[in-house]
Amino acid sequence: MLINSERSEIDWLLEEAVAADPNDSRAWVNLALLRPTDIDLARPHDAARRAVALAPHDPLALNNYAMVCKEAQDWDEAERMARAACEYAPNGASSRFNLAILRLVRGGYAEGWAGHELRWQGSRELAAGRPAFPKPQWRGEPLAGRTLLLWGEQGMGDLLQFARYVPMLAERVHREGGKLVWNSFPQMGALLSRSLGAHCDLYCAGGPVEALPPYDCEVSLLSLPFLFETRDDTIPGPAAYLAPDPARAAYWRKRLADDAGERRLKVGLAWTGSLTHQRNPFRRVGLERFAQAFAGLHADVAFYSLQPGAQADVEAARAAGFEIADYSAEWPDFDDTAAFVDGLDLVISVCTSAAHLAGALGKRTWVLLDVNPHWVWQLDRRDSPWYPNTTLYRQKQFRDWQPVLDAVSADLAGLARAHREALA
Incomplete structure (x- = not known):
């Protein structure tokens, strides 16, 4: 660079x-x-x-x-x-x-x-090319007596979003008399295997191509919308298709509630995507902007970092007077993150994996989008056909986040006020 x-x-x-x-x-x-x-x-x-x-x-x-x-x-x-x-x-x-x-x-x-x-x-971003597999790519032909390998590609957000296709694919494979093997990213922990693995004949994670279990043909997760001819009204559901570990989710709910008897609205924040993504400079909001926008809301809102590896950002925000808790060092994988997110009331995120994780869990999620958003968010609309509990806040002008943050701050103040009144 x-x-x-x-x-x-x-x-x-x-x-x-x-x-x-x-x-x-x-x-x-x-x-x-x-x-x-x-x-x-x-x-x-x-x-x-x-x-x-x-x-x-x-x-x-x-x-x-x-x-x-x-x-x-x-x-x-x-x-x-x-x-x-x-x-x-x-x-x-x-x-x-x-x-x-x-x-x-x-x-x-x-x-x-x-x-x-x-x-x-x-x-x-995919200049390295498609991985070379020894078996042919599946293009929708019958699967009787054959084993299909399903594999993930690109980023964690893509995996979380398109994992919803696994039940639909498994139903077709098994109806035709085939078997389904799913190889996913190890960073997911047990989240995907718990939530969707039962639909497959075998679930595994990571490893080189030569170490994959036996299969007859392969397909990428992100090719499934094409193969199933997806339209807005045929996007697979349900609204919450990923499930956190019940014991870990209960642990985090209790721990957060025990933090000084926390009764405020619990809000997770993610302010940047991958630093290597070519559009991250345009998608990124930055914790410093969140801190300025939400500075007057601490009486009714407890803020939590959902940004792993961003301790420097958190420390700078705290030094500037913004209260934000950071437990991210305790989340070795996405399964632990999911358990934590399950205990929140709201996730506010830029276009990154945190938005997809919260959406896939069915949590209330607000996503901040730049003028040229990732295609999954479409244009103009405030809602998302992929995530029914997600609200979209869009830039109106190139690199101008202030009106977006003003709108999010006003809505957050209203939500926090309603939360306080409901507890009164």
Whole structure:
């Protein structure tokens, strides 16, 4: 990753290049790339538009302009540019994948799922490619007498969201006379095996490809929405499809209640996603912003960190006067985190695994989204077809969190007041 000074040097060189040759479309394309340090869209938007004007048939220029239009919330223009990029590069995986994501975020599941299957060739985050398996990929053919291997991919949030498909897949596999083996991430602990493992003939976690149990064909968890032709009204339920360990959940409920006889509204906070995610600089809110927004609510709200490995953030917030408890060092895996979250009244999170975990547990969850959200959250709507107990708070302007935090703070004050009155 380039540090800020290196980025500034690159920007300076690109500015010099377009000044020397204003008709150099590729220089404009490179200048149009959105940087994590950009605080507005003027430079990338103008550069992207200039690149398209100079090279209207260049799929790279068109695709880049589509990406900038997404940040500007110009969704019609973004899709028009993405379609044009595909027209001039019909075999370009990146253009086709980006068009699919545009369709999905706009609720166009019927058109989007097939293109989503190009993620291994078209997504920069999956540049390493699809894992190589010795057995063929399952594409929906009959499974009589065969064992299907189901495996997880991408991040923890993706696994938590799409694990809901396991019962549906298992029903089909067993109805056709096959067997289902599910290999998942060890970071989940016993959460998935307890909640959904009974649907499978075998559940296992981790390990290299060569150590997998015997199977005849394989499929990725994130390919199941495509194979089952998912639409908004056919997303598998129920609202709470993951179950925490009852004993651990009871332990945390009692422990939190015993903390000075805690009767305030219990709220978990997650303020950043993975630091290596390319969009995290735009998704991240930061605990310092939460602390400012919620500073006057401590009388009625007890705050808890859901951010593992963020002790420095927590200590800085405490030093600034924001009360927040942090038990995350006691959660070795997601199963322990789930038991803790089960004892909360509300989770407030950016787009990261904490939001998906709380949603999958059926907990009341508020998710803060930037202007160009992950496709699963769609656009405009306050609710989510994936998580019925989740409310979405959306940015209106690029990198402007203040109106979002104002709305969340006002709603939190109202919820805390109702909680206090119910206990009176």
